[in-house]
Amino acid sequence: MGSRQHDVTVRGGLGLLAVSIFACSAQAAAPVTDSAIVTDADTTGDVVSYGMGTRGQRYSPLTQINSNNVGGMVPAWAFSFGGEKQRGQESQPLVHDGKIFVTGSYSRLFAIDARTGEELWQYEHRLPDGILPCCDVVNRGAGLYDDLVIFGTLDAQIVALNQDTGKVVWKERIDDYKAGYSQTAAPLIVKGMVITGVSGGEFGIVGRVEARDAKTGKMVWSRPTVEGHMGYLNGEENGISGGAANKTWPGDLWKTGGAATWNGGTYDPDVDLIFFGAGNPAPWNAHMRPGDNLFSTSTVAIDPDDGKIKWHFQYTPNDGWDYDGVNETVSFDYKKRRKTIKAAGHADRNGFFYVLNRKNGKLLNAFPFVDRVDWAEGIDLKTGRPIETGLRPGDPADSADGKKGKDVFVAPSFLGGKNWMPMAYSPDTGYFYVPTNEWGMDIWNEPVAYKRGAAYLGAGFTIKPVFDDYIGALRAFDPVTGEKVWEAKNQAPLWGGVMSTAGNLVFTGTPEGYLKAFDAKTGEELWKFQTGSGVVGSPITWEMDGDQYVAVASGWGGAVPLWGGDVAKTVKYLNQGGSLWVFKLPSTVRAASSN
Secondary structure (H helix, E strand, O other): OOEEEEEEEEEEOOEEEEEEEEEEOOOOOOOEOHHHHHOOOOOOOOEOOOOOOOOOOOEEOOOOOOOOOHHHOEEEEEEEOOOOOOOOOOOEOEEEOOEEEEEEOOOEEEEEEOOOOOEEEEEEOOOOOOOOOOOOOOOOEOEEEEOEEEEEOOOOEEEEEEOOOOOEEEEEEOOOHHHOOEOOOOOEEEOOEEEEOOEOHHHOOEOEEEEEEOOOOOEEEEEEOOOOOEEEEOOEEEEEOOOOOOOOOOOOHHHHOEOOOOOOEEEEOOOOEEEEEEOOEOOOOHHHOOOOOOOOOEEEEEOOOOOOEEEEEEOOOOOOOOOOOOOOOEEEEEEEOOEEEEEEEEEOOOOEEEEEEOOOOOEEEEEEOOOOOOOEEEEOOOOOOEEEOOOOOOOHHHOOOOOOOOOEEEOOOOOOOOOOOOOEEOOOOOOEEEEEEOEEEEEEEOOOOOOOOOOOOOEEEEEEEOOOOOOEEEEEEOOOOOOEEEEEEEOOOOOOOEEEEOOOEEEEEOOOOEEEEEEOOOOOEEEEEEOOOOOOOOOEEEEEOOEEEEEEEEOOOOHHHHHOHHHHHHOOOOOOOOEEEEEEOOHHHHHHHHO
16 A cells, blocks of 8 residues: 655644644544434444444453453554643544544544554644633543544634545634633534533633534524523524523623533434533632522534423532533433433532433432532432532622632632543443542632633632542442442542443543553452553553554543642642553453453
8 A cells, every 4th residue: 555645734823733733645534423423332443433433431341451461461563642732731632533632632633554553644823812611621532423623722713624635624713712711521423413611711701502514514503501592403493492581590690601512412313412511600609699590511413403492400409519410421221220311420510420311311319420529418309409518618798808718628629529521321231430539628609790801700619639648540430329339449539531341341540640540340440550550541442453552542631730839739740741552462362351
């Protein structure tokens, strides 16, 4: 097979666009179809969706690498993201047709030969000055459809590239980055549409979920996640979210209400619903916005055909701690008293794990997944509402000078019992594997007024550890009983995704640089490898040419070094980086295992 390489560099404006094109004379890639995406969790030769399947279970049926032989796993190759842009690498790679597609910090995307680790091409998005990412210049992954690889950028655009050449096929603006909008989540592909949210909840933007034709980028529907805003379908008005404004918001605050959908979504074909989390209401100062402030801190279930909200479940009404609500909603079968219910699991930043009926959003179970939760005693299983303790930061209006409300210490911190990093579910064990953190915060409220493109918090904070010996802990939970089956503690906060396999394994990374493998049933640590920088990406696995591979991005960063207060000081020694590591079993170990 012959090949030749073209280097194309375009300079202009305030940035640099560099596209290195590796033009192969081989046949074009096989198209990624809707069927391939829906069945991604069951097919082992590729990974064509974020979450290793649209349900987001992050489970692989592969067993070649298992709890008996993972100790022999070694690197197959490593790939450097290069340059000086070594910040948080929170991406999940995708694998298709012998290529790996992985995004990097500063809105970069790399195509790599899956067998050799050689770069095929890279795309570096031209970023303007003045972008406003709240929590590091990260990107969490791409989506594949037909011959395209699609991802969002820090200046709130969505870009579709040809998988073979890296050339831009279409590009659309999501919104104005100068108003605080950005895009860091991996797109979701459903029924030929690319489904995206928006980032920017700390700038008073208006959260929404949007669907575009994946082949052309043309808008199909848009659904705001703040009550009172109009949705659209094919350019026509399609109903106001929540029916009307001011039902759960006072005054005009709904116009800048936040509820950013910054962590992407999942899709369950059984009930034909898209699940997106909506973030914190804006501003953080809850005394300014009495009411539940829908649909902030909620999961919204959206009909993919018309963009209408079918049901919602709100985790933290009138959120006063920035507990957000964007964490992933993972479909699974909930089996109790000989009944099987189509359910969904959600580990919220507020410290509680929720089990919902994914058909209608009704609460089936709720339990704490971190050891210390101060703001609520529990969740009322009849109403779904938290039983609050009253531990809220005070109203600045009650202070002598009106400038600062009463300071309180509360756990979890606003970075959450669990943040964006995705958990995994194993249908073999029936457990969820949750990357948790034990930390609290001093938090107080301040007066604030909305100014376009400026931080809109009305709060101050300092995050502090809760325990002396650890912050992070990978925990296995039974969603039926709420039992913590096992845990593996980690000194630094966990910030990377989790993967489970039929080989009785659970993988996750640590800020200290290790990718680790645990026994899925017992939590025993079976293997680890030092990648040279913190692992805050999400691992994947696939099989190719008779071998099972495991891949993960390495590169310390994200919100913890920027917002972590006293915790950030304890991990400031960690080195930044940017690389993709791929592992496999040596042939001798594989052969011995098969005997």
